Amino acid sequence: MKKVFITGGLGFIGYHLSDFLLNKGIEVVGIDGKVEERRKAEYEMKEMMLLRNANYKQINSRIEEASLDHLSKDCDTIFHLSSPKITNMKQGSKMIENSLNCTRSVVEVSKGKVLVHLSSTEVFGTRYGSITERTPHHPHSNVGKLKSAEEHILLNRKSDIVKILRLPLVYGPWQPSHHVFQHYFLHHKLPLNYEEEGINAHFDAVYVKDVCESIYQAALRREQSETFNLTSGREGEWQRGVEWCIGDSIDSHGEKKLMCGISNKQCASKLGFTNITSIEEGLHQQRLHTEKMIAFDPSIYLT
16 A cells, blocks of 8 residues: 545544655555634634645545545545535435536545455444344445445445455544533533434444554455454444533433444454554543644634
C-alpha cells in the first residue's frame, strides 16, 4: 500500500484514518465536500493538521462533482468512508439515493484497486441471540437501510476485491456532537431518547483508533473480497460508556436487549482485533480532546 484515496477525508473516521496512514509513510488523497457549514472551524483545524504532512493532499469537493477517475488513478487502495448524516424521514429517501449514486461512482473507479467500505451493524436491525457475518440483513433505521443497499451494490462486483467492515458505534476524539458520549461532554447531560443509539448499535462501541488499525489490516489482505463485523467483544460496552460518563448506573429497560451479541471471531482471527482500548480509557481521551478543542476555539463545537 503506497498511495490511497479516502472519501469523507475530513470526517470523524476519515480524519483519524488519514493521520494513521500518513504516520506509516503512505500517501493520502482525501476528498471532502465540507457540506456542514457549522463545522467550518472543525474542517479548518483538521485540514491544517493533516497538511503538515507532505504526503497529504486535500480535495475540497463533493464526490458527485469530482473527477474520481483522475484523482484516484495512481492510488492502489480506495477507502469509501463518506456517508450522510440522515436526520429525518423526509430527507432520508433522497439522501439515501444520492449516497448510493456516490457509492456507484466510487465502485466504477475502483477497478484494479482494493476497495474498503465502511458499513454498519445497523444492517441487522433489532435482533436477539448471536450475529455473525452471515446473518441476514433486516434494517430498520435509515442508516441501516443505506448501508444494506450499499453492500448490495458492492457485493455485485464479483471481479473486484472489496472489503466491507460493519461497525457498531465508533467513539473517540472528534466524535460528532449528535452522538450520546460527545453530547454529554458538551452539554453535561444525556440527550432525549439516548437509548435509541444503544439499541441501534446493539449496545456495542469501539474506539476510533482501534477501528483505523482494523481498516488498515483489512486493506492489506488483498487476495479476495471479505466482510467483517467489528466488535468490542464485550457485552453492553455502550451502556458501560454511558455509565462512565454520568458516574452512575442506568436502567436498560429490559436486560434482554443486551443478550444480542455480535461475534468477533472473524475480526479477531483475521484482523487481530482483540487488544482494543477499554471504554474508560477511550472516553477519557475523548473528553480530554473535547476540553482542549473548546479551550482553543469554542466555535469548533457549535451545536
